[in-house]
Amino acid sequence: MEVRDLKLDGNAIGGILLELVGTDMTACGSVCAGCGAREEMARLDVYPAAGIVVRCRHCESVMIRIVQGRGRTWLDLSGTASLELG
């Protein structure tokens, strides 16, 4: 098992985002704050571990971090320039 085998994509966090945001986010456009690339959420690289890390598929910058525990969720969007909803 190598790190790349653990790579999933944004489809895998559809359930968590549905719970957090209340709408399906997998087709939502997301712009990387690092390189400006725009991709649908489903096309981002997702690394699930103790927390979930979502990276830009172009520059590999961390765009989103999600940590859940003790009944709470921390959502770090500092690497995302914008999200296009609806």
Add this chain to the structure above:
Amino acid sequence: MPSSAVIWLSATVAGIVSETPRVRTLELDVPGWPGHRAGQHLDVRLTAEDGYQAQRSYSIASAPDDGVALTVERLDDGEVSPYLVDEAREGDQVEVRGPIGGYFVWDGEEPDPVLLVAGGSGVVPLMAMARHRARAGSPAPMRLLFSSRTLEDVIYREELDELGSRGDGFEVVHTLTLEQPSGWTGYSRRIDRDLLAEVAWPASESPRVYVCGATRFVDAAADGLLELGYDARWIRTERFGATGS
């Protein structure tokens, strides 16, 4: 999307179909289910007597007009799949949340040719698309390239044979990567650029592509298609791993 989609719904196992020694299909009765699109998945949550909860994502195998069926492969070190494949009985209850996904979906409204590329249980959301095509009478040509380890591991084998024999534009091409029965006339190697060059639609037809499987499989298939001149925007992929939640 109605906010009711966020709520966990109670689901009852209404039917069970054994697909292969490691895979079975659970037909679920889900009161309040809002309906789904071909290619979507849902989350299943199990709660133990001591309150411990585990949840995983599973693709929906059924066509949108055909209720909710999940096809699940047993992962021996999994928390949820051994129960769903080995233990669950008709009448058992689980919780589900969904449907999930607005990207890896095919609604059958365009006439463009469709290439489905499946690795093992990655065939499940693609089967929902094939079933949707058959039910809806879509004229879009559809070709499934399906990689399995052995003939015994081919999920939906009889149904795929039947769909492929109708002569209505649906084709299935198998490759068996680990072991082939004597007299096997299909492919017997892993999916790569050369195999895709023989099976995939020419890039000039601008096909829509859906690839689902483990990460390495998906990457190999997507890379091969790009080498053949496919546009990255035509290729929709869904990777699965042991962690589905």
